[in-house]
Amino acid sequence: MSWTSERSIWVRRPEGQSCPLEADHLAKWVVVEQTPGMVRAATPTAHGVLIELDIRQSELDAAWAAVESLLECFSAQHGSQSADHRGGREVTIPVCYDERVGPDLGWVSAQLGVDREQVIAWHSGRTYRVMTMGFMPGFGYLGSVEEALRLPRRETPRTRVPSGSVAIAEEMTAVYPHQSAGGWHLIGRTPMRLFDPLRDEPAVLRLGDRVRFEPITIEAFQTLGEAEKQDRY
Amino acid sequence: MGTIEVIEAGMLSSVQDLGRSGYQSVGVPEGGAFDRVSLRVGNRLLGNDEHEAGIEMSMRGGVFRFLDPAVVCLTGARTNDAAVEVDGRLMPIPHGVPTALGAGSVLRVGALRQGVRAYLCVADGIRSEVMLGSRSALVSLPDAGLGRALRRGDRLAYGDHAFQVDVSSTTEPAAIEEQISVLRIVPSMHTELFSQEQLKGLCVEPFVVADQSNRAGVRLMGRLLEGAIPGRVSSAGTMVGYVQVPASGEPIVLGVDGPTTGGYPVIGCVIEADLPVLAQCGPRERVRFAWVGRGEARRALLKQEADVESVRPGAVVGAIRHRPASSQRRVLLGCDTGEAEAGPGRSQELELLAHVSAVSIACGGHAGDDESMRHAIAGAAKHGCVIGAHPSYPDRAGFGRRTMAMDRGSLARSISAQLEAMARHADDHGVAVSYIKAHGALYHDVAQDVGFAHWYWARCALVFPNARFVGPIGSAAIAALRHSGVPTLSEGFCDRVYEPDGSLRSRHAGDALIADPEQAAAQAERLIHTHGCDLLCVHSDTPDAVEIARAVSERLRVRGLV
Numbered sequence: 001m002s003w004t005s006e007r008s009i010w011v012r013r014p015e016g017q018s019c020p021l022e023a024d025h026l027a028k029w030v031v032v033e034q035t036p037g038m039v040r041a042a043t044p045t046a047h048g049v050l051i052e053l054d055i056r057q058s059e060l061d062a063a064w065a066a067v068e069s070l071l072e073c074f075s076a077q078h079g080s081q082s083a084d085h086r087g088g089r090e091v092t093i094p095v096c097y098d099e100r101v102g103p104d105l106g107w108v109s110a111q112l113g114v115d116r117e118q119v120i121a122w123h124s125g126r127t128y129r130v131m132t133m134g135f136m137p138g139f140g141y142l143g144s145v146e147e148a149l150r151l152p153r154r155e156t157p158r159t160r161v162p163s164g165s166v167a168i169a170e171e172m173t174a175v176y177p178h179q180s181a182g183g184w185h186l187i188g189r190t191p192m193r194l195f196d197p198l199r200d201e202p203a204v205l206r207l208g209d210r211v212r213f214e215p216i217t218i219e220a221f222q223t224l225g226e227a228e229k230q231d232r233y
Numbered sequence: 234m235g236t237i238e239v240i241e242a243g244m245l246s247s248v249q250d251l252g253r254s255g256y257q258s259v260g261v262p263e264g265g266a267f268d269r270v271s272l273r274v275g276n277r278l279l280g281n282d283e284h285e286a287g288i289e290m291s292m293r294g295g296v297f298r299f300l301d302p303a304v305v306c307l308t309g310a311r312t313n314d315a316a317v318e319v320d321g322r323l324m325p326i327p328h329g330v331p332t333a334l335g336a337g338s339v340l341r342v343g344a345l346r347q348g349v350r351a352y353l354c355v356a357d358g359i360r361s362e363v364m365l366g367s368r369s370a371l372v373s374l375p376d377a378g379l380g381r382a383l384r385r386g387d388r389l390a391y392g393d394h395a396f397q398v399d400v401s402s403t404t405e406p407a408a409i410e411e412q413i414s415v416l417r418i419v420p421s422m423h424t425e426l427f428s429q430e431q432l433k434g435l436c437v438e439p440f441v442v443a444d445q446s447n448r449a450g451v452r453l454m455g456r457l458l459e460g461a462i463p464g465r466v467s468s469a470g471t472m473v474g475y476v477q478v479p480a481s482g483e484p485i486v487l488g489v490d491g492p493t494t495g496g497y498p499v500i501g502c503v504i505e506a507d508l509p510v511l512a513q514c515g516p517r518e519r520v521r522f523a524w525v526g527r528g529e530a531r532r533a534l535l536k537q538e539a540d541v542e543s544v545r546p547g548a549v550v551g552a553i554r555h556r557p558a559s560s561q562r563r564v565l566l567g568c569d570t571g572e573a574e575a576g577p578g579r580s581q582e583l584e585l586l587a588h589v590s591a592v593s594i595a596c597g598g599h600a601g602d603d604e605s606m607r608h609a610i611a612g613a614a615k616h617g618c619v620i621g622a623h624p625s626y627p628d629r630a631g632f633g634r635r636t637m638a639m640d641r642g643s644l645a646r647s648i649s650a651q652l653e654a655m656a657r658h659a660d661d662h663g664v665a666v667s668y669i670k671a672h673g674a675l676y677h678d679v680a681q682d683v684g685f686a687h688w689y690w691a692r693c694a695l696v697f698p699n700a701r702f703v704g705p706i707g708s709a710a711i712a713a714l715r716h717s718g719v720p721t722l723s724e725g726f727c728d729r730v731y732e733p734d735g736s737l738r739s740r741h742a743g744d745a746l747i748a749d750p751e752q753a754a755a756q757a758e759r760l761i762h763t764h765g766c767d768l769l770c771v772h773s774d775t776p777d778a779v780e781i782a783r784a785v786s787e788r789l790r791v792r793g794l795v
Contacts, residue, residue, distance in 0.1 A: 002422075005502035008472060047468070060531060133258060
């Protein structure tokens with residue numbers, strides 16, 4: 001544990017290892033089990049949890065001790081074994097790998113000297129882990145991409161990436177939940193809405209989830225897109 | 234429920250409350266007012282819950298039309314240029330003062346100075362849709378379904394119940410310390426990755442705020458840190474105030490809409506107490522960092538909290554204050570009217586009008602109806618009398634002389650309905666309502682309870698923002714409201730006996746009334762000279778009323794007091 005300001009504590013655990021699922025559980029635990037009003041936010045990443053505190057009511061030493069005892073309870077309850085071995089939720093995201101919705105698909109295959117089918121096979125052929133949530137609501141950094149498929153980011157980011165775009169950059173892949181700027185290579189698009197504040201669980205992805213991409217045709221992409229809209233309204 | 238129409242949105246305006254928590258784990262930033270302290274102060278001045286939403290305006294304000302009456306308060310960055318337009322004339326709106334606006338008012342907020350973010354708070358708060366527990370708009374991602382920046386033509390609802398502001402004190406708002414652009418920082422996540430020279434160097438020269446700064450982050454330009462900058466680090470949670478140093482060496486301070494995780498090294502973190510300073514940093518402004526310890530950071534926060542918590546609801550002022558038509562007169566002689574049924578009582582009321590200069594007209598609470606109001610207004614206009622509204626507890630059976638146990642919401646609705654009826658008839662006759670005088674038990678309850686008086690006047694000012702408050706001479710309410718800048722008239726009774734302590738002798742006592750006209754005139758003089766009375770009252774329902782009014786009026790004329 002270390003202070004990262006007068007009002008935040010970084011919990012790094014376990015030492016050095018990547019354990020996104022455990023971090024996600026720990027963050028939830030801290031919020032639920034806290035002395036009410038003490039924790040303003042708990043943000044997990046693969047290597048730990050950032051805990052933001054309301055320090056108006058308690059001295060810094062007392063806040064530190066309270067977080068420490070929360071962590072001890074968590075360890076006692078969950079054991080020392082990382083939850084990450086046991087899995088995490090499985091999420092399947094349908095993707096239309098097609099130039100019409102993934103404008104960089106051709107460029108990527110040309111760059112790597114393979115055909116498009118190979119790019120699709122690599123990308124959809126493995127299970128990814130949500131390593132970090134961030135950048136924007138519902139955005140998950142998924143790792144890791146087949147080594148042969150790794151490319152540096154675009155030199156000039158696009159100013160407008162459509163929502164649902166499936167992209168790769170270096171060892172990561174991701175889906176853009178919302179239209180935004182972006183510097184990754186767009187190889188396909190999903191009709192799935194990855195973030196919707198009107199749902200009970202607004203984000204499809206959580207830290208530690210295991211994610212597969214399932215290729216679909218452009219017709220299926222359009223049909224599913226319509227269905228998704230109707231679901232919503 | 235009232236409605237605001239956005240006529241111009243300004244540079245960037247959006248609805249913000251104190252933000253949303255609990256969704257950082259899936260990438261949703263906390264959001265909310267960038268300068269939380271200013272929003273909280275605005276809400277507190279209005280008697281709102283601190284969490285109510287207001288409109289955050291950046292760099293330049295917007296133009297808003299209020300389709301319904303409202304009480305508003307501007308906080309945060311200052312402007313010389315905030316005004317409300319009424320009948321084509323612009324009246325300035327003071328900073329940090331609750332101000333009543335009539336229906337149809339157009340509020341214009343111009344260029345901001347001393348900061349770049351101002352807050353328009355509204356009594357009872359803006360009622361935009363709550364998404365994930367907050368009304369805060371995530372303006373950078375309109376697509377995310379978490380609100381967007383305001384646009385011309387948008388309509389916003391505010392307040393969802395009759396005003397229930399409980400104004401319990403008249404403490405002046407504490408002056409929130411003038412902020413200078415020093416950002417105090419404490420060590421953070423990767424401070425130890427930087428060299429001592431780099432850590433010191435951060436505080437040597439000021440940085441300049443870049444134009445691309447926004448709610449997600451304040452970008453700084455200036456002297457690059459000496460030596461190698463640590464490369465990317467593994468992703469970790471981030472928060473508002475984090476000072477990230479990307480490869481360029483020019484720091485970015487994360488704002489309320491910043492990403493929830495990041496991989497740039499964090500050299501330090503702006504202390505919570507200085508986040509309002511960060512929020513008010515404008516493009517090309519210079520800011521300086523200063524290292525402090527965590528203990529000092531917390532002490533600064535506690536001091537700021539104490540300042541914020543000392544802010545109590547302020548008295549509401551009308552946006553427009555002009556002198557009543559009768560201001561050249563030094564003292565008004567008034568009577569209560571519109572209380573009698575057609576018949577002998579009413580003819581005495583009419584006779585009184587020849588001697589008085591002000592009439593307080595019953596508006597349906599304890600007595601009176603549309604017909605009697607029209608009649609009284611016409612009579613007053615004919616005799617050149619100043620008109621006042623005379624609302625009461627809704628109690629016709631008890632003639633408004635009993636304190637009614639009713640909730641504030643119902644009382645607010647009743648007072649509003651009475652005053653609105655009065656406003657309608659006054660408008661029809663083309664005359665102004667110059668003052669509001671409560672009747673009977675309401676008059677006494679308001680006079681004695683300062684908190685209640687503020688509450689009551691906030692309701693009145695919604696309908697008549699320019700009217701004067703009338704209360705008994707020497708009362709707590711007169712002192713408190715006058716102190717808060719509300720125009721007042723203190724009233725004394727010519728025909729009632731005063732106790733030595735200045736209170737009225739009870740009506741139950743046998744000798745409470747003065748029947749002798751000359752005695753009444755002498756009392757009137759005393760009230761003016763020793764009690765600073767501005768409005769003398771003659772009761773219209775006593776047998777000697779006309780004679781008393783005649784004698785007092787004559788005495789005032791002789792003494793040159795009218």
